[in-house]
Amino acid sequence: MASVVGDEVSNKQVIFRDYVTGFPKESDMYLRTSTIKLKVPEGSKAVLVKNLYLSCDPLMQFFMRKVQGPDPLMQLVTRKVQSNDAYDYYTPGSPVFGYGVSKVLDSGNPEFKAGDLVWGMTGWEDYSLITKSDDLIKIQHTHDDDVPLSYYTGILGMPGMTAYAGIYEVGAPKKGEYVFVSAASGAVGQLIGQFAKLTGCYVVGSAGSKEKVYIYIYIWYSMVDLLKNKLGFDEAFNYKEEHDLNTALKRYFPHGIDVYFEHVGGKMLDAVLLNMRHNGRIAACGMISQYNLEEPEGIKNLMQIGFKWIHMKGYTHRNYYHLYPKFLELVLPLIREKKIVYVEDIVEGLESGPAALVGLFTGRNFGKQVVAVARE
Amino acid sequence: MASVVGDEVSNKQVIFRDYVTGFPKESDMYLRTSTIKLKVPEGSKAVLVKNLYLSCDPLMQFFMRKVQGPDPLMQLVTRKVQSNDAYDYYTPGSPVFGYGVSKVLDSGNPEFKAGDLVWGMTGWEDYSLITKSDDLIKIQHTHDDDVPLSYYTGILGMPGMTAYAGIYEVGAPKKGEYVFVSAASGAVGQLIGQFAKLTGCYVVGSAGSKEKVYIYIYIWYSMVDLLKNKLGFDEAFNYKEEHDLNTALKRYFPHGIDVYFEHVGGKMLDAVLLNMRHNGRIAACGMISQYNLEEPEGIKNLMQIGFKWIHMKGYTHRNYYHLYPKFLELVLPLIREKKIVYVEDIVEGLESGPAALVGLFTGRNFGKQVVAVARE
Numbered sequence: 001m002a003s004v005v006g007d008e009v010s011n012k013q014v015i016f017r018d019y020v021t022g023f024p025k026e027s028d029m030y031l032r033t034s035t036i037k038l039k040v041p042e043g044s045k046a047v048l049v050k051n052l053y054l055s056c057d058p059l060m061q062f063f064m065r066k067v068q069g070p071d072p073l074m075q076l077v078t079r080k081v082q083s084n085d086a087y088d089y090y091t092p093g094s095p096v097f098g099y100g101v102s103k104v105l106d107s108g109n110p111e112f113k114a115g116d117l118v119w120g121m122t123g124w125e126d127y128s129l130i131t132k133s134d135d136l137i138k139i140q141h142t143h144d145d146d147v148p149l150s151y152y153t154g155i156l157g158m159p160g161m162t163a164y165a166g167i168y169e170v171g172a173p174k175k176g177e178y179v180f181v182s183a184a185s186g187a188v189g190q191l192i193g194q195f196a197k198l199t200g201c202y203v204v205g206s207a208g209s210k211e212k213v214y215i216y217i218y219i220w221y222s223m224v225d226l227l228k229n230k231l232g233f234d235e236a237f238n239y240k241e242e243h244d245l246n247t248a249l250k251r252y253f254p255h256g257i258d259v260y261f262e263h264v265g266g267k268m269l270d271a272v273l274l275n276m277r278h279n280g281r282i283a284a285c286g287m288i289s290q291y292n293l294e295e296p297e298g299i300k301n302l303m304q305i306g307f308k309w310i311h312m313k314g315y316t317h318r319n320y321y322h323l324y325p326k327f328l329e330l331v332l333p334l335i336r337e338k339k340i341v342y343v344e345d346i347v348e349g350l351e352s353g354p355a356a357l358v359g360l361f362t363g364r365n366f367g368k369q370v371v372a373v374a375r376e
Numbered sequence: 377m378a379s380v381v382g383d384e385v386s387n388k389q390v391i392f393r394d395y396v397t398g399f400p401k402e403s404d405m406y407l408r409t410s411t412i413k414l415k416v417p418e419g420s421k422a423v424l425v426k427n428l429y430l431s432c433d434p435l436m437q438f439f440m441r442k443v444q445g446p447d448p449l450m451q452l453v454t455r456k457v458q459s460n461d462a463y464d465y466y467t468p469g470s471p472v473f474g475y476g477v478s479k480v481l482d483s484g485n486p487e488f489k490a491g492d493l494v495w496g497m498t499g500w501e502d503y504s505l506i507t508k509s510d511d512l513i514k515i516q517h518t519h520d521d522d523v524p525l526s527y528y529t530g531i532l533g534m535p536g537m538t539a540y541a542g543i544y545e546v547g548a549p550k551k552g553e554y555v556f557v558s559a560a561s562g563a564v565g566q567l568i569g570q571f572a573k574l575t576g577c578y579v580v581g582s583a584g585s586k587e588k589v590y591i592y593i594y595i596w597y598s599m600v601d602l603l604k605n606k607l608g609f610d611e612a613f614n615y616k617e618e619h620d621l622n623t624a625l626k627r628y629f630p631h632g633i634d635v636y637f638e639h640v641g642g643k644m645l646d647a648v649l650l651n652m653r654h655n656g657r658i659a660a661c662g663m664i665s666q667y668n669l670e671e672p673e674g675i676k677n678l679m680q681i682g683f684k685w686i687h688m689k690g691y692t693h694r695n696y697y698h699l700y701p702k703f704l705e706l707v708l709p710l711i712r713e714k715k716i717v718y719v720e721d722i723v724e725g726l727e728s729g730p731a732a733l734v735g736l737f738t739g740r741n742f743g744k745q746v747v748a749v750a751r752e
Binding site: 286290297300302304315 | 666672674676681684685692
């Protein structure tokens with residue numbers, strides 16, 4: 001580390017250009033280099049960090065929108081997203097922000113000290129001054145730890161908590177039940193499928209990517225191969241290759257679906273509703289296919305909820321942080337014993353960030369999309 | 377009673393003419409007079425009853441449809457509706473059937489004896505031979521009972537159990553919460569609203585009828601007056617008079633809705649989703665506005681489920697029969713102490729049945745629609 005605490009150093013940043021409607025494009029962001037003093041201002045409770053890994057999350061698109069007038073959808077989404085005010089929209093001319101893993105360089109918050117590793121909301125830049133430092137979570141990590149630090153943007157961070165809550169607190173599939181996971185190649189989907197397999201369920205995943213993907217061991221896999229042969233799903237299919245999703249689901253679930261993990265919405269949800277079993281559960285933490293449509297697709301088969309006593313529940317990781325220690329206790333050994341496979345798609349450097357983020361919405365990525373800013 | 381057990385007597389019947397698409401019409405049924413022997417066949421476990429009150433329920437439209445090919449919606453609805461086989465479709469040329477209150481004239485089932493009063497599935501005719509007699513429920517009723525027998529088609533029967541389950545087992549509104557009930561003038565809606573008021577909630581109901589309605593005490597009420605002044609709802613509105621349901625809901629629920637009791641679906645559900653509060657609950661036992669559309673209306677705001685961690689659950693009374701004794705224990709005193717108001721719309725005679733049943737789907741009735749066949 002060339003810089004010294006207190007120095008003013010150059011700080012590369014990914015800047016948000018202007019409010020977005022529909023899908024974000026690469027040109028909605030640009031690179032800028034400014035300077036930053038590597039010291040927390042006197043009397044502040046802020047934390048000054050060096051950013052290591054940044055997370056690309058579907059959620060971030062909401063921070064790019066401008067709320068105009070009383071649009072209840074956008075008000076609810078962007079107005080702090082949740083009950084605390086850790087989130088806010090992006091400001092044109094300021095850096096993009098999102099989840100990330102960072103190293104503390106200086107701290108005004110007694111909970112943290114220089115050298116600590118943390119995860120939480122940070123800026124898309126080399127160094128960030130985090131004012132809402134109470135939301136940061138300290139990472140227990142030693143230099144010889146075989147669990148990569150980048151995992152705290154994914155399996156050990158927000159998507160991991162989402163998957164854990166989805167499986168154990170919301171959808172709660174039981175051994176032998178039929179489980180369907182959409183966006184199964186995504187950060188949350190790949191974990192949910194594996195947790196469901198560990199529970200003893202029959203698990204089918206769908207994803208949209210046809211491209212071959214490159215992971216760990218320098219082998220190219222097709223998405224379906226990867227879900228089946230690497231992640232242990234019983235079956236997997238590419239929804240873009242199916243003319244009729246209802247027919248596809250009937251093929252994979254001749255007895256119907258007990259638990260559906262909903263990440264896409266739209267036509268897939270409509271087809272799933274027709275194939276749910278009585279007392280089925282739908283755990284909904286996102287509907288990525290719908291977020292950037294001018295008008296969402298109408299769901300026509302919702303009557304099935306009444307007919308089949310279906311339980312549909314929206315959720316977010318944010319309701320379940322009290323379970324974080326219990327979650328780590330479960331997942332860290334699974335990772336170390338290689339009982340769970342976790343796939344990352346890491347791009348190098350802040351300058352690769354905008355394309356990586358935009359790629360989320362076109363189904364380009366396989367696995368958790370991460371931007372490596374620096375490696376420690 | 378002119379007839380004697382064992383006699384063959386004339387039996388007026390409402391006959392189902394042929395399978396229906398869309399809304400049923402009066403001409404889909406016709407009157408016929410046949411004969412019936414008032415005795416259970418030797419060795420049969422059936423029960424021979426004289427029908428007293430017949431219930432008109434939205435559910436009955438499903439029994440009028442023909443399942444052709446693999447239509448998953450209709451298969452799921454009409455194939456026994458639920459897990460037992462008490463229901464089946466109507467057969468052209470045979471009587472319509474549904475819930476009713478009857479008096480046992482002869483019984484091959486040791487659980488019942490002549491003179492017993494029962495409620496359950498029976499035919500739309502003067503006398504019925506009920507082969508699935510195990511599904512009948514015996515009514516404890518004395519001649520000087522001040523609770524009308526017809527109530528076992530409604531508040532003390534299937535709609536009552538539905539409302540009870542909806543309030544106490546599914547939606548579970550707490551004191552002080554904001555509750556919205558659609559189809560509030562219907563058999564289930566009027567009870568749900570009152571149960572919610574007894575719980576200490578703020579309750580608003582919507583209904584579709586503008587006609588003035590005539591109840592008990594020879595006074596004409598408007599639907600909204602009745603909900604507010606007679607049933608104790610805090611507010612009520614006629615959805616047909618609102619240009620924009622979202623605006624209407626914002627007027628009645630400036631702080632949003634905690635619990636929605638869903639009976640209509642379609643545009644109302646879409647508007648409600650925009651007005652739900654975080655952790656809100658939607659208890660869905662029916663979507664009557666959608667059942668007879670060629671294609672259901674698409675619900676566009678389902679993303680709110682994920683954004684606001686909404687819990688939506690379909691249910692039916694049939695999951696909760698084990699609670700029937702507990703239910704009676706709660707409701708019978710409420711009726712006797714006049715802490716709950718129950719509104720019936722009773723038409724006289726089997727010949728009035730088809731019009732009464734068809735009226736359910738045009739919002740003509742106010743309160744529980746009953747056909748009185750005979751009074752005992």
